[in-house]
Amino acid sequence: MEENNIQPDSISCSALMRAFNKGGQPTKVLVLGEYMTEKTIPLNDAVLFEMVSACSILQDWKTTLDLIKLMEPWFPSVSIGLLHQLLHLLGRSGKIESMMKLFYKIISSGVPVNFSTYSILLKNLLAAGNWRKYIEVLQWMEDAGIQPSRGMFVDIVSFSQKGCGAEYADKIQERLDTRLAQLVELKTLNLVVVGSSLIEGN
Numbered sequence: 001m002e003e004n005n006i007q008p009d010s011i012s013c014s015a016l017m018r019a020f021n022k023g024g025q026p027t028k029v030l031v032l033g034e035y036m037t038e039k040t041i042p043l044n045d046a047v048l049f050e051m052v053s054a055c056s057i058l059q060d061w062k063t064t065l066d067l068i069k070l071m072e073p074w075f076p077s078v079s080i081g082l083l084h085q086l087l088h089l090l091g092r093s094g095k096i097e098s099m100m101k102l103f104y105k106i107i108s109s110g111v112p113v114n115f116s117t118y119s120i121l122l123k124n125l126l127a128a129g130n131w132r133k134y135i136e137v138l139q140w141m142e143d144a145g146i147q148p149s150r151g152m153f154v155d156i157v158s159f160s161q162k163g164c165g166a167e168y169a170d171k172i173q174e175r176l177d178t179r180l181a182q183l184v185e186l187k188t189l190n191l192v193v194v195g196s197s198l199i200e201g202n
Helices: 010-022 026-038 045-058 061-077 080-092 096-108 115-127 131-143 150-162 166-201
Strands: none
Touching (some): 010 026, 045 080, 061 080, 061 096, 080 096, 080 115, 115 150, 131 150
């Protein structure tokens, strides 16, 4: 581009990266990313998306982690969709510890997470057989005011019945029973409070 007196910018670079990825040349995406860094060309969401996609294609985990470090100061301005892409990439690749570390960084940076964020964590934790952390994340969801879906409970119960021994199945069921009992108690308390408010209003 420079040879033709065209000054590259984030938009033109992201378009070129997209073409490289679609054309089966993800290595060139990362080379272009390095060039942008050297030339201090801003890495916008579109550029970062293509770079993460290239890392996924190449299974280049070192560059993925380097990207996360690079992005960390900008987390509040990075789209939640891109952060979800990173979480899912790490999780489905078996990098569960790295996935959780990224989640902690997202939370500590003040980025608002949502149902989809927790859903990504839970799917990958269950795929990795980490049922203890799965149940813990269910608790985090509730603490954050986000109600887990019925399917999330069904998934862990199904896992306990099929994916582990009787000893672990009993432990999972015990923890779930405790969580569900607490949830029912909380809902009952909320109903009482609402009912009292209605009575006082009359």
